[in-house]
Amino acid sequence: MxxxxxxxxxxxxxxxxxxxxxxxxxxxxxxxxxxxxxxxxxxxxxxxxxxxxxxxxxxxxxxxxxxxxxxxxxxxxxxxxxxxxxxxxxxxxxxxxxxxxxxxxxxxxxxxxxxxxxxxxxxxxxxxxxxxxxxxxxxxxxSPLVRDYELARWIENYYQSLGLTLEPGGANLLAEYIGCNLGAIAVETDKLLKNIPLGCKEVSIDDIEKNVGVSRQYSIFELTKELCYKRSEKALKIAGYVGSAAKFSMPAAVSVIFNTFLKVLRYEALMLRKGPISPSDKAAALTGVNPYFYKDYDAACRNYPLKKTMSIISLLCEFDYLGKGGDGVETSDGELLVELTAKILS
Missing domain, CATH: 3.40.50.300 (P-loop containing nucleotide triphosphate hydrolases)
Structure with missing residues (x-):
């Protein structure tokens, strides 16, 4: 796709x-x-x-x-x-x-x-x-829909077509805030470009925060980072904030966390192999991940043994089902996210 x-x-x-x-x-x-x-x-x-x-x-x-x-x-x-x-x-x-x-x-x-x-x-x-x-x-x-997992890459390509580069993490931030609405991304980008210095070729996360109205400090991607480093207090705080947002969607949040831990699982499987890991092997295991974020996955591998990572994958499938109304659950999406975060960290 x-x-x-x-x-x-x-x-x-x-x-x-x-x-x-x-x-x-x-x-x-x-x-x-x-x-x-x-x-x-x-x-x-x-x-x-x-x-x-x-x-x-x-x-x-x-x-x-x-x-x-x-x-x-x-x-x-x-x-x-x-x-x-x-x-x-x-x-x-x-x-x-x-x-x-x-x-x-x-x-x-x-x-x-x-x-x-x-x-x-x-x-x-x-x-x-x-x-x-x-x-x-x-x-x-x-023109097919751009899927959630494709969106950050699409945004990076779109900015490149405008002669711009995004600070690592900027595409994920825009993707989370705006969602899979390419027209809205184009509109927000036009607004952003009118408010940064003429001739500027690099768009920072600070530029996005100031001009688009989104904060990286409390985003689902920042939550996944805190989960990778297993920083419980901050992860739970972010989960509570993100889950209370008016536009929050539990299935979309689960999708982001699932993709992160699926890559962690592939990376851990690679590390179990005998012999040194080549840069190309690592890139294959972490397909779609900017090398800037490889250190986050290194941290996740240290904090979550393979067996725990597999149980997290299973847990995410369960919460995806609950987030879509499975079992007639009456718990709010925000409460589900906090519960999921706590179980991942346990």
């Missing part, structure tokens, strides 16, 4: 480069559970396809709740007036009952028209005619 997400980012980059060069495809089908890339491409097309002075006669933006296939096809078959092309944008296309009927046009689209079909919350059926005709004669962008 991570590879697929990165491929969508690359596809989006290439399409935007085309758009800025004045190259437009006859049909775009922009869809997927994650709306960031489809919305971004759609905006770039609207901003660049038709000159402002020619938009009145050559641009139509309609919505699936109000439009039908016949009216969209009719607009797409119009010839441009004092312009190189016609732009027809169908937003919220998933709401149009006759959506599949657009395949009639997409089989033979006009070169002088750009038709954009923008869908949210899913996509066209890949077995049916619309998807197949756009794949053949235009371009399809299918």
């Amino acid at each position: 991570a590879k697929q997400s990165i491929n969508v980012a690359q596809q989006c980059k290439e399409l935007i480069e085309e758009i800025h060069k004045g190259i437009f495809r006859p049909v775009y089908l922009l869809m997927g559970e994650e709306s960031y890339y489809p919305d971004l491409i759609c905006k770039e097309i609207i901003d660049n396809c038709i000159d402002e002075s020619n938009k009145d006669f050559n641009e139509l933006i309609c919505y699936g709740s109000d439009a039908n296939a016949e009216s969209v096809i009719s607009a797409a078959r119009q010839f441009p007036m004092m312009s190189d092309r016609v732009l027809v944008v169908l937003k919220e296309a998933q709401l149009m009952k006759s959506l599949e009927s657009l395949s009639v046009y997409c089989e033979h689209p006009l070169e002088s028209t750009t038709l954009v079909i923008l869908m949210h919350g899913g996509g066209a059926d890949k077995r049916k005619a619309l998807y197949k005709s756009v794949s053949k004669n235009g371009v399809v962008v299918d």
Whole structure:
């Protein structure tokens, strides 16, 4: 999935480069559970396809709740007036009952028209005619959700695409605070960039704390660090604070802690092997971990023997079930997090 997400980012980059060069495809089908890339491409097309002075006669933006296939096809078959092309944008296309009927046009689209079909919350059926005709004669962008465990890496890549580097831990902090909403991450990043010195190429955690409104001192990632070092008092204090936050989600918290201890387990298994551990072996065991944080995993291996780590993995599976309402548990998410933290430390 991570590879697929990165491929969508690359596809989006290439399409935007085309758009800025004045190259437009006859049909775009922009869809997927994650709306960031489809919305971004759609905006770039609207901003660049038709000159402002020619938009009145050559641009139509309609919505699936109000439009039908016949009216969209009719607009797409119009010839441009004092312009190189016609732009027809169908937003919220998933709401149009006759959506599949657009395949009639997409089989033979006009070169002088750009038709954009923008869908949210899913996509066209890949077995049916619309998807197949756009794949053949235009371009399809299918944007999947970025999973929790992929998000920090996505944020790092996004900042790199802006010519910026993040202080280690900064991506995790943003991921925890904002969640898997790529559009919101982009908005918060824009806000942050307006408040750091012009020309600054390195974004620190202090910058994030000051301008995004999140504190690393009380975050789930700071909790995992304290668990690695087995600092009970501070870990329980952070668990109480994090669990009381309005946006706190127990399943999301368990996912972060689980991923940490799963890497600890792999690392411990590696250390049981005879012979020296090479840097590449360590990197493989701690896949996705910035080398800056290797010392935290070294500490966890010292503090949690293999048998204890395995019991923690089992414990996390149990609390994941409870956090999702298993057994009709009435304990709050915050109380569950404190209880889980105490049991890990015991």
